[in-house]
Every structure is written in C-alpha cells, then in structure tokens.
Amino acid sequence: MDALTDLCVELLSPLGPVRTRAMFGGRGFYVDGLFMALIANGEFFLKTDDTTRERFIAAGCRPFSFDTKDGDRIVMSYFSAPEEALESPPLMLPWARLAFEAALRAANAKVKKKPSAAAVAKRAAQSAPDKSAAKQPAAQKKAARTRRP
Template sequence: MADPFTELCVEMLSPLGPVRVRRMFGGQGIYVDELFMALIVQNQLYLKADDTTRERFVAAGCEPFSYSTATGERQVMSYYRPPEDALESPPLMLPWARLALEAALRATNAKAGKPAAKKVARKATKKATQTAAKKSAPAQPSAAKKAAPRRG
C-alpha cells in the first residue's frame, strides 16, 4: 500500500485520467494516461514543466526539483512543486496538473518526431509497402507449371 502522501497525490491527479505510480529516481514517478507527468521525492510533489509552462510555475513562486550530482554540481530539472494550496483542494490542483499533463504530452510528441524514431517509422512503412505490393501483384506461375506439358 502506498504512503498517505502518495495516495493524496494520486487522488489529486485522478480527475485527469488513470494514475499509475512507479518507483524511480529515489522517489516515485507518476503517470496519467501513461504519460510521465510528475515526481514524488521526499514527500514533495513535482509537476512536469516545459518552455510553454515553466513561467506559470515560476510566476507562482513554485520551486523546481533539483539534486546534487556525484561531483557536487546542482542539477535543476523541469519539474516544479505546485503552489501549497493546490495540495489542499482538487479544484486548485487541476489547472497545475493540466499544465503538467500538457507538457508531458508535448515531450512525448517531440520524442516521436526525433530522427531515430523517423528512421524506424520509414523502415516500417517501406516494409509495409513491400508486403502490400507482393499481395497485390498477379500470381506468377511456378517453373514446374511452365514446364508441364498441356493436355488437350
């Protein structure tokens, strides 16, 4: 069973769709409709942000998720805490959760447009076209049938 804070976060995000929680990054990753859109680290919820949504989080005074690398460098990720009052009310959380879900959707779509993904898609399309061409081509008589004498 999940801890009470994780259960609260799942409840707050569930109006957006089915929520799945998975252990990662020393915390938990939250997926809504299979889109990775939030983190829970040390009993703090962080929602995904991107270039389109980041300013909304910053303007509201939301803190980004950051961590120290093995070399002591501070890394800041594109996940922000929602405003404190959002964790107290599903209607207050919903706009922030929607921003995170939209950022997750944009990230997923951007990955699908990367050259490696396009190469795989072209290969699959080429194979499908070749298969379709073979199925629609007229049947060629086999060599044995060509050589067999006709009976009349």
C-alpha cells in the same frame, strides 16, 4: 503507498487513471502512460516545459534539483506544486493539466525527432541481407560440381 502518494493520486485523478511507480527513492506519476509528476524528498513536483514554466515560477514554485556525486547541481523540468493546489483536486486541476500538456509535448517531440543519418545507415546495414552468406551455398555447390570424377 504512503499518505503523500495517496493524496497526489487523488489530486491528479480528475485527469484520468493515475499509475505510480517507485523511482530514485521517490515516486513517479503517470496518466495515460505519460510521466507527468514525481515525489522526491517528500515533495510533489509537476512536469513543466518552456510553455508552462513561467506560470509555475510566477506562483512561487521551486524547481526540482539534486546534486550529483561530482558535486554538480542538476535542475530538472519539474516544479513544486503551488501550496494551495495541494488542498483539493479542483485546485490542483489547472496545474495538473499544465503538467500533462508538458508531458504530452515532450512525448510528441520524441516521436517527431528524425533519426540521425548515422542511425539510419546503421539500421540499413543491420537489416540488409548478408550477401556473402547468400552466395555461400552457391559457391559450395559449384566447388562440389568441379570435384566430381
């Protein structure tokens, strides 16, 4: 790992064991299996949501964004960490907690989402026994009985 990744692991470690993974030319950071931070273009970003975003904006943090091949700008729900928070784990802790809470809310929202009616119907169709296959052996037996001399 590089020095920035090592520093960010140390900064997030008060939350628990930190796991990192290479992704999109940067690094993703996970605590308790929740994706809560990333490094992109040499900068550390923390997960935000509607509940936490304003705190990051008020602290002067910038959103993570990138340009697509089509020239569109995509703004993600990750904001740069406040400069002073990068100095020590105790200074990062309140920001890391906000990011972890946002990641937890996002994970819970995915679990609570009900599947669409089309998805339910598709699953039901896939799990229903194939009636034609079940009847096939019986039909073959009947045909065999009618052919006997």
